[in-house]
Amino acid sequence: MSIRTSSATKLLDAAEELFFTRGIHATPVDAVIERAGVSAATMYRGYASKESLLAATLARRHAEWLVAWDAAIARQDSWEGRVLAVFDALDTFREHPVRAQWCAFLGSAAEYADAPAEVRAAVDTDTDSLRRRLTAFITDDALNATSRDRELADELLLVVSGDLAMRLRDPGHTTASARRIATALLREHAAADSDA
DSSP, X not given: OOOOHHHHHHHHHHHHHHHHHHOSTTSOHHHHHHHHTOOHXXXXXXXXXXXXXXXXXXXXXXXXXXXXXXXXXXXXXXXXXXXXXXXXXXXXXXXXXXXXXXXXXXXXXXXXXXXXXXXXXXXXXXXXXXXXXXXXXXXXXXXXXXXXXXXXXXXXXXHHHHHHHHHHHOTTOOSHHHHHHHHHHHHHHHHHHHHO
């Protein structure tokens, strides 16, 4: 069975707001249904379970994140700027009230000791996308990236993840520190390439 686009949007909006501000486990499906203003039958026509709804919410969040990141990249004209654009996108993404708290993917991973397959797949998609895209911006040929390129991408992924986690400790946290660390890593990488 299918669900109307308007009903799906209401459910995803409600799930995003409640799951990522109150917590996934602390939010019963009934609360999402009530906030969305739809019936339980409508919800279960579109999503077999709370975890299916969460996975769909994460998939939508991921697509919106990629749009914000691509827009930040498009404003850059240098190699370093394109790599660091991830921080511009984080700043832009943070302007949305629900997204301001922190990363929905880190939050989802933290709430499940053994995540259901659909939730794990959504978190893995986000992680793999971050790693793959960072690698692609580091080198012109991501398929033939060197081990040093992949190592730098992993280091940058760690900096991005740490920056997102800092939002829990300090709601006023900005990307400035993470950007400085990432810049230093990029310049070290570029210097090593020029010495080779």
